[in-house]
Amino acid sequence: MPDLNDMTDEDLMARVKNADHEAFSVLVHRYTNLFYSAAYRMCGQQDDAEDIVQDAFLKLWNRPQVWDALRGAKFTTWFYRVVTNQAIDFMRKKKPAAAGDALDYVEDTRDTQQDMMEADEQSAMIETVIQALPERQKTALNLCFYEELTNKDAAQVMGVGVKALESLLMRAKSGLREELHRRGILKQDDNGVGEATYYG
Amino acid sequence: MDDYELNEILKARDVPPMRSNLEHRIVQASLSVSKNPAVSKGNSVLAIFTAILDAVILPKPALSMALVLVFGVMLGGYSSGVSEASTNIDADAYFLAAETIGYGDIL
Numbered sequence: 001m002p003d004l005n006d007m008t009d010e011d012l013m014a015r016v017k018n019a020d021h022e023a024f025s026v027l028v029h030r031y032t033n034l035f036y037s038a039a040y041r042m043c044g045q046q047d048d049a050e051d052i053v054q055d056a057f058l059k060l061w062n063r064p065q066v067w068d069a070l071r072g073a074k075f076t077t078w079f080y081r082v083v084t085n086q087a088i089d090f091m092r093k094k095k096p097a098a099a100g101d102a103l104d105y106v107e108d109t110r111d112t113q114q115d116m117m118e119a120d121e122q123s124a125m126i127e128t129v130i131q132a133l134p135e136r137q138k139t140a141l142n143l144c145f146y147e148e149l150t151n152k153d154a155a156q157v158m159g160v161g162v163k164a165l166e167s168l169l170m171r172a173k174s175g176l177r178e179e180l181h182r183r184g185i186l187k188q189d190d191n192g193v194g195e196a197t198y199y200g
Numbered sequence: 201m202d203d204y205e206l207n208e209i210l211k212a213r214d215v216p217p218m219r220s221n222l223e224h225r226i227v228q229a230s231l232s233v234s235k236n237p238a239v240s241k242g243n244s245v246l247a248i249f250t251a252i253l254d255a256v257i258l259p260k261p262a263l264s265m266a267l268v269l270v271f272g273v274m275l276g277g278y279s280s281g282v283s284e285a286s287t288n289i290d291a292d293a294y295f296l297a298a299e300t301i302g303y304g305d306i307l
Contacts, residue, residue, distance in 0.1 A: 028230075176210070180206070
């Protein structure tokens with residue numbers, strides 16, 4: 001019998017379609033950490049990210065027939081889409097207002113900026129700013145920047161064209177740059193061009 | 201500003217490690233909570249049988265109670281109808297016999 005750990009994702013999925021629980025288990029061990037990170041970057045909460053990944057894998061187990069290898073997508077690309085949709089559904093149910101506009105609800109912490117010298121606080125602030133991005137911009141940023149998907153794969157995950165993805169990315173970075181500048185994390189040099197300020 | 205500074209800041213974003221038992225939790229949940237219906241989906245006869253079995257399989261307390269209740273009422277109604285019918289038959293036979301006897305006496 002072949003070692004399941006040596007099998008490709010696509011071969012494992014073929015087995016999962018035949019209710020092979022061992023194959024499912026191998027996929028879970030292979031990808032839980034990767035997709036947990038992706039889910040966390042989408043929702044910003046550890047518990048929520050874990051629930052999202054668990055639900056996504058259970059969907060995979062319950063309905064493996066939705067995976068169609070003949071369509072040509074890699075398993076990971078397809079599963080990014082499952083996790084991303086799961087995360088979006090989760091966040092909409094949890095915080096309907098969060099689906100609204102850009103950075104409207106980000107807390108203004110300019111008064112306390114002098115105290116925020118710790119690296120973990122800066123990290124928390126970055127998290128807040130990113131979480132406040134519109135949903136699609138945040139998804140595009142997460143997939144391309146953090147998950148390091150190609151633009152083509154990220155576009156496939158999001159169900160948009162590559163041009164649309166690039167536009168989302170550009171707007172996400174522009175919004176982030178503006179907000180980070182407003183919060184003093186990015187300074188502007190003499191030419192009016194921002195530069196990074198690092199704490200810790 | 202080019203993207204370099206922004207990228208450097210974005211790289212500072214942390215992801216807290218997941219709980220060590222998450223993988224185990226997922227595998228256990230897939231075993232206990234659900235079953236993979238993929239095989240039955242491919243076979244229509246088996247799929248129908250599974251669907252019927254899913255509909256009547258225990259435990260479904262509310263459904264079971266409702267079924268028992270409906271069965272009980274139907275059985276009660278049926279028994280009542282049978283006993284009434286048999287009583288009527290007995291009465292008919294009695295009156296027929298009585299009439300026969302009566303007419304016999306008259307004749």
